[in-house]
Amino acid sequence: MTAVHGPTSPEQITGWTQQDLRDRYLVEDLFVPGAVRVVPTHYDRVVAVGAVPTDAPLALEAIPEIRSERFLDHREIGIVNIGAAGTVVADGERHALAPGACLYLGRGVGEVAFESDDAGTPARFYGFSAPAHTTYPTQLVEPGQGTVRELGDPLTSNRRTINQYIHEDGVRSCQVVMGVTQLHEGSMWNTMPAHTHDRRTELYVYFDLADDARVLHLMGQPQETRHIVVGDGGLVLSPSWSIHSGVGTSSYSFVWAMAGENQSFDDMDHVQIVDMR
Secondary structure (H helix, E strand, C coil), rough: CCEEEECCCCCHHHHCCHHHHHHHEEECCCEEECCCEEECCCCCEEEEEEECCCCCCCCCCHHHHCCCCCCCCCCCEEEEEECCEEEEECEEEEEEECCCCEEEECCCCCEEEEEECCCCCCEEEEEEEEEEECCCCEEEEEECCEEEEEEEEHHHHCCCCEEEEEEEECCCCCCCCEEEEEECCCCCCCCCCCEECCCEEEEEEEEEECCCCCCCEEEEEEEEEEEEEECCCCCECCCCCCCCCCEEEECCEEEEEEEEEEEEECCCEEEEHHHHC
């Protein structure tokens, strides 16, 4: 487990170096073979989880920061598999997750464990957890079975497929909103024109990137943008005051997940590209 990522204000980052930005907003080692990594934050009390089971199952244990006997005593979690095929076991019930599938587990689920079908090509489970006030049922969504939206245009290099899994018109949750965006071949831009939403924190996990490929992730206030260079499996924390956009050296995919005051996917404060700096 890493140290808690505390909140930051836009005024703080004005004089920060690139390493300062990376230390505060980028987690590069979320997916470690044979381990569960847990990243607690003070951004809407979100906790990120990375699990890469190899030759043995891995359990999701409670962490001291949440003051619970079990991880989901007062929380919910959305889990997306960004690796090879695997299984999540929740209170003895087995849920097979194909690559790109999403599993929701609600408040009160007790024992949670992660397994890979093949230790040589393990699953990579990404979990996004937030506090929950009530219990919603466990639900699995197969790849392509959520709400699918096609956006962008090849002429602007941002043709993409958005798979909405956990949202107000899909899998029910207390506050988690979660899905996967896949850039089409030849497209590299995501979420441009950019936006903010002061009512929600958002986290990105970039994947489907070759070892020598990178995404230039844009962050910061629209009139004072900064950037972070991200590789495969990189987790970016985006405060509610920050844009979250990016361009890659090739096409790629990313898991987006949010928590905060509402679950409307289209609740965005749009920023025109000509107004960005």
